[in-house]
Amino acid sequence: MFTKILIANRGEIACRVIDTCRRLGVQTVAVHSDVDARARHVEMADAAVSLGGAAPADSYLRGDAIIEAARATGAQAIHPGYGFLSENPEFVEAVEAAGLVFIGPSAKAIRAMGLKDAAKVLMEEAGVPVVPGYQGAGQDPGDLAREAEKIGYPVLIKAVAGGGGKGMRKVEAPDGFTDALEAAQSEAKKAFGNAHVLIEKWVTTPRHIEVQVFGDGKDAVHLFERDCSLQRRHQKVIEEAPAPGMTAEMRDAMGQAAVRAAEAIGYAGAGTVEFIVDASEGLRADRFYFMEMNTRLQVEHPVTEAITGVDLVEWQLRVAAGEGLPARQEDLSITGHSFEARLYAEDASNGFLPQTGTLTHLRFPEGTRAETGVRPGDVISPWYDPMIAKVVVSGPTRATALLSLERALATTQVAGTVTNLSFLRRLAQHEGFRAGQVDTGLIDRDVEALSARPVPCSRARSIAALAALGLDRGQGAEGLHLWVPMAWTANMLWQNEEISARVEGLGGDRYRVTVGEAAHEVTRDGGWRVDGTPVSAEIGHAPGLVHVFWGNVYSFSVPDPLDVAAAGGAASGVVEAPMPGLVKAVFVKAGAEVAAGARLAILEAMKMEHTLVAPHDGVVGELLVAAGDQVEAGSALVRMEET
Secondary structure (H helix, E strand, C coil): CCCEEEECCCHHHHHHHHHHHHHHCCEEEEEEEHHHCCCHHHHHCCEEEEEECCCHHHCCCCHHHHHHHHHHHCCCEEECCCCCCCCCHHHHHHHHHCCCEECCCCHHHHHHHHCHHHHHHHHHHCCCCECCEECCCCCCHHHHHHHHHHHCCCEEEEECCCCCCCCEEEECCHHHHHHHHHHHHHHHHHHHCCCCEEEEECCCCEEEEEEEEEEECCCEEEEEEEEEEEEECCEEEEEEECCCCCCHHHHHHHHHHHHHHHHHCCCEEEEEEEEEEECECECCCCCEEEEEEECCCCCCHHHHHHHHCCCHHHHHHHHHCCCCCCCCHHHCCCCCEEEEEEEECEEHHHCCEECCEECCEEECCCCCEEEECCCCCCEECCCCCCEEEEEEEEECCHHHHHHHHHHHHHHCEEECCCCCHHHHHHHHCCHHHHCCCCCCCHHHHCHHHHHCCCCCCHHHHHHHHHHHCCCCCCCCCCCCECCECCEEEEEEEECCEEEEEEEEEEECCEEEEEECCEEEEEEECCCEEECCEEECCEEEEECCEEEEEECEEEEEECCCCCCCCCCCCCCCCEEECCCCEEEEEECCCCCCEECCCCEEEEEEECCEEEEEECCCCEEEEEECCCCCCEECCCCEEEEEECC
């Protein structure tokens, strides 16, 4: 076993690797960008090395600096985590050339699975089922259109390089093929530097089921499946293991196919073979097809650990240190059920736009496995993926595990940034999901209901009013004179809605709160009671804010009555940056006439591009930024004038 390793990553995966290393007595070296100098993974590690600027290209993607940091600190091996350099074969070769061990597969194995078209051919040769389609080298638009006709519509155009849903387009009929092809190729070229695409038959009732594999370079085993069908824009949201409705016959067939895939490329370490499943007639052993192989540890690996009792990071370290497979296939079994929900700083009610902010409050329920790289006081930066945590729960059955997930999400507390927590709660309660009737289109079909912004009821507003007046501390209503009640007025803002509540002291910690037409008797006696009924609400305070954690989080601004600063948003006609980011492109010039909805600029933030459009017909009065500018949230970008 190694005595010291370097972790070439950040956030929750770096913390996750450190946890296992601590248990095994392995020292760890963290690397960090300038903005991550005080991050949680840096403080957890035994040593830390700065890599440079905030942008990944200036820090976490600097393979040479990472290798030098490992050598300078005496690390024997490098764990890549996932993302960044984890599937970069040139980095693997550079690590090995420096006399270090790469904790993961060989460069040859990564290359074998790096291009989807070549990987599909390789899998066919290994006897792994693949989706009917075309993965030839020819990229002539006319030839591709004819191949699509042969396959039969609908079809999926997919970039051969990369992942994450980029360079992918579903085409329903021939007349939409040319436009979809151009869009997919353009996006693929921009994202991966490779415009080549393949074409696959579109599976009408698709489920995304993947198999965890582990190899030692020669032999491999599988650790059963995960269902990752709950997706939004091809990004996973809630994962579970095992897959609901899985039969023993299909599990065995998928597991054996995944092992054949791993052994065909001499795979070493943890990997995932992803399959698309045609669930139009339930789960059948002849209806699953190879999609791709991720040659790294997956984000959702904790659900596999929960049902198998295996620490996959420990296995990675042991195999990389020269040991054989830690277990035989017959030694592995499934116990119980597990879910993982990805908690993000994003606004589900506004197109899932990534958010930034300082986490003023963060707390997870006791007994829940929360994989996180942040703490209260940390900043959600525009430079990296806005994941706050992975909330992981387990139970003896799917039904009990699902109840645990609902409770965990209902009692997770986070404030300081907008999150997708209420979206996750609604998804966990979705009738189809609860019944195990999942497919990759479930979220899109019900996205409006799932992503609606939660509105605080009058009871939540009443509790917020007491907190706004400082009467939530259990001190009682000060200043009561015999039987004459004191009264206060609490003024608050929720989502720019002005709220005025009248609060009357009834003695002790009892109050009558009137909000609009609703009146409630609220008691604070260690917990909260509203109209005599105990409720699970909790209060969080931040400067100028009151947070009511009650299933969802409701954040109320408490205006300072002495604050005479003008309220309101940006001036009419001014297009502002919705978040901090980099101005990637500007499409207009001052004096140009534009129609409502016309593209003005592209803002790049959190690995996504956001198109800013004209709010109305008019003339571009003034350009306030140029391509390459870094801007803060709320910065004025373009001033529009009406015609």
